[in-house]
Amino acid sequence: MHALKDLATLTSLAEACGKVHQSYSDFVMLCALLASRGSEIAGLQVGDVDWDQRIVTIRRQTFPGSGGLVTKQTKGREIRHVPILQHLEPVLQRLAVGRAPEERLLTGPRGGVLTTATVRDATKWDALVSQLGMPNLTRHGLRHTGATWLADAGIPLHVLQGILGHKSLETTRGYLHPDTRHLADAAAQANAFLSGQDAKGTERPAQGSRSPSLSR
Known part of the structure; x- marks a missing residue:
């Protein structure tokens, strides 16, 4: 799974997506800097952002189902907490401050749920990432990027396991792309x-x- 090499590359990708709409830029930053799945970003509510403890709580995921949108527990069926990184603060402040806790944190251009498929289609993702020199990057690769950076920063593996919500350390190791x-x-x-x-x-x-x- 491809992971982005640095913050400058992530920012370039977010800016390119933002030219289509700001929400797509926010999606990229949230997925990477919360090391979360696109469905989990879609499920976030304003109240999940805790400025006192400086964490975002991942409680649920929202994704398209056979009968429409489905909101349910996370893939691991566990609530987990992710620290708020400095470079994500401006995004979270813009999206959360002054809004009701039960409101959806990130919505699409028309106020609806922003799914990974929506981002793919609206941004012409495959062509976009190829033009930016990262042809192997998927939306899920943003989660891998966040996991890799946290590991390279020296976050203990058991702590990273909790942030990512994995049942086993072996699964967590599979998400890592050590910095060479x-x-x-x-x-x-x-x-x-x-x-x-x-x-x-x-x-x-x-x-x-x-x-x-x-x-x-």
Whole structure:
């Protein structure tokens, strides 16, 4: 599962979706920075945002069913708490402050439920992410992104398990995409060092006074 490499990339994606409508930008930021499923974002209510404890409580999910929209417990059937990250604060404040607790936190352009399928169709998602250089990213990949960043930040695995709502640690491990950029930096540093050695080696014959055959 593809995960975004950094916050700047996430912001670029959110801004691109926001050109269609602000709600699609908010969807991207909420999914990633709450490490949550699209259906869980659709199920959030204003009252689920707790500014005193600085957490968002994931209680329910809303998704299209055979007879229309369905709202039920989360996939793991457990309530879980996700910390409010600094970069998500402006989004949550805009969506929650001054509104009734029972109101849906995020709605679509016409005030209806915003599902992952709606986001896909409205933003032309597959074409959009390809244009932005992230062709393998799905909407669910935003949840993977949040999980990866929390793990890379050093969040203990058992805490991350609770944030993601997994029954087992093995499932949580399957969501992680460890940051290997430090390996690329190490390779670049080593390559620069070795290239410097090559350059010095190439220069030696020209810098020498004479070749062995001429010195005899």
